[in-house]
Amino acid sequence: MSESAISEADLQAYADGRLPEGRRAAVEAWLAARPEEAERVAAYRRLAHEVRAAYEAMLSEPVPPRLAHAAAPRAPWRRIAIAAAWVALGIAIGAPAGWQLRPERTVTQVVPDSSVIARRAAIAHATYSPEVRHPVEVGADDEAHLVAWLSKRLGVKLRAPKLDEAGMSLVGGRLLPGDNGPVAQFMYQSQNGRRLTLYVRTEASRNRETAFRYARENNVGVFYWIDREVGYALASADLSKDELLRLANLVYKRLEP
Amino acid sequence: MDEAKRLVELIPRLRRYARALVGERASADDLVQDTLERAWAKLHLYRRGTDLRAWLFTVMHNVHVNRVRATRTSDPLEDEMPELAQPGTQPDALLVRDLDRAIARLPADQRAVLLLVTLEEMSYEEVARTLGIPIGTVMSRLSRAREKLRAMMLGQSPSTKLKLVK
Numbered sequence: 001m002s003e004s005a006i007s008e009a010d011l012q013a014y015a016d017g018r019l020p021e022g023r024r025a026a027v028e029a030w031l032a033a034r035p036e037e038a039e040r041v042a043a044y045r046r047l048a049h050e051v052r053a054a055y056e057a058m059l060s061e062p063v064p065p066r067l068a069h070a071a072a073p074r075a076p077w078r079r080i081a082i083a084a085a086w087v088a089l090g091i092a093i094g095a096p097a098g099w100q101l102r103p104e105r106t107v108t109q110v111v112p113d114s115s116v117i118a119r120r121a122a123i124a125h126a127t128y129s130p131e132v133r134h135p136v137e138v139g140a141d142d143e144a145h146l147v148a149w150l151s152k153r154l155g156v157k158l159r160a161p162k163l164d165e166a167g168m169s170l171v172g173g174r175l176l177p178g179d180n181g182p183v184a185q186f187m188y189q190s191q192n193g194r195r196l197t198l199y200v201r202t203e204a205s206r207n208r209e210t211a212f213r214y215a216r217e218n219n220v221g222v223f224y225w226i227d228r229e230v231g232y233a234l235a236s237a238d239l240s241k242d243e244l245l246r247l248a249n250l251v252y253k254r255l256e257p
Numbered sequence: 258m259d260e261a262k263r264l265v266e267l268i269p270r271l272r273r274y275a276r277a278l279v280g281e282r283a284s285a286d287d288l289v290q291d292t293l294e295r296a297w298a299k300l301h302l303y304r305r306g307t308d309l310r311a312w313l314f315t316v317m318h319n320v321h322v323n324r325v326r327a328t329r330t331s332d333p334l335e336d337e338m339p340e341l342a343q344p345g346t347q348p349d350a351l352l353v354r355d356l357d358r359a360i361a362r363l364p365a366d367q368r369a370v371l372l373l374v375t376l377e378e379m380s381y382e383e384v385a386r387t388l389g390i391p392i393g394t395v396m397s398r399l400s401r402a403r404e405k406l407r408a409m410m411l412g413q414s415p416s417t418k419l420k421l422v423k
Binding site for chain 1: 261264265268269270272273276277283286287289290293294297352353356357360371372374375376380381396397399400403404406407410
């Protein structure tokens with residue numbers, strides 16, 4: 001590039017104050033003879049300054065808890081716990097084809113999918129309920145945000161039912177990948193540390209309701225049901241079937257519109 | 258762990274960039290959260306001693322591109338104006354609002370370049386690496402973005418002082 005040929009890139013770099021001195025002088029000389037170009041470059045400089053000023057306040061804002069949480073180091077055993085849960089449940093998630101071949105599903109087809117939700121919920125429960133430091137992504141202290149966020153991602157209006165009268169308080173929740181889109185998991189805990197998770201996903205076929213069904217996946221008991229466009233599965237490895245049923249009834253009641 | 262500490266320190270910058278990029282606060286924080294999650298999942302790919310900021314912005318760029326592709330939301334901003342924190346130190350709320358709106362209307366490719374250069378004050382080389390594009394493309398997008406922004410600010414904001422010549 002010769003000294004006299006001033007390119008558009010030179011003008012941009014000049015506006016950003018990034019030209020070496022010699023080049024800068026050349027650009028200045030060039031601009032001095034071209035008032036319109038000088039005006040344009042001056043406007044770029046002002047705009048850059050104004051853009052920085054416009055968003056500067058964001059730098060001094062406190063970091064929202066969910067982001068601080070997302071940035072926190074992961075315990076290495078978290079990965080191990082997840083792997084262990086998969087093994088314990090004997091699951092190969094990548095095998096839906098094999099799953100379809102199970103006779104009770106291809107023959108009966110009473111409620112397609114309905115046992116899958118129990119299994120998925122059991123896996124999710126086994127994965128996250130042993131977590132000490134990171135049981136949830138967003139804590140109950142930020143409940144409004146948690147529910148709004150998960151509702152937005154699932155595309156339905158969710159609620160985190162209050163189960164305090166049964167001795168279960170909300171710990172928080174997280175977003176999980178599901179077979180047909182995002183899934184929400186709310187986690188509850190009793191005073192003595194027993195945990196309960198509510199797995200919520202949207203259902204492809206709407207306006208369908210099912211009774212409570214019970215399944216036991218390895219050590220995880222699951223009550224599950226479908227209510228219109230949403231499927232629910234309440235899972236715990238720490239509660240008896242009766243206790244879980246009582247809680248399922250309470251959840252169902254709390255979720256009534 | 259060193260990276261963890263740096264990661265936390267960089268959150269405000271990630272938020273600022275995300276906010277200007279996606280035009281709305283909650284989605285911006287969603288983007289930052291997804292970026293942090295992904296950064297943890299991919300941390301083994303980060304080479305120690307290299308610029309963690311540039312790496313994170315690359316991660317964020319990829320997450321953003323995938324999200325846009327997945328949702329097919331092009332640029333959602335029409336008349337709805339996002340809320341931007343404006344403490345008393347900011348001289349001209351109208352100017353800020355108009356700028357925010359004008360930036361949202363830039364083509365996504367150009368907006369990213371403009372913001373990395375202007376807000377993050379990355380070198381042109383860093384921008385090229387972060388976005389995975391040649392430096393010539395960085396310069397041409399920067400030039401087009403600025404010209405569009407200038408035109409929009411001249412056209413629609415009575416509160417700007419762009420007529421001023423020194």
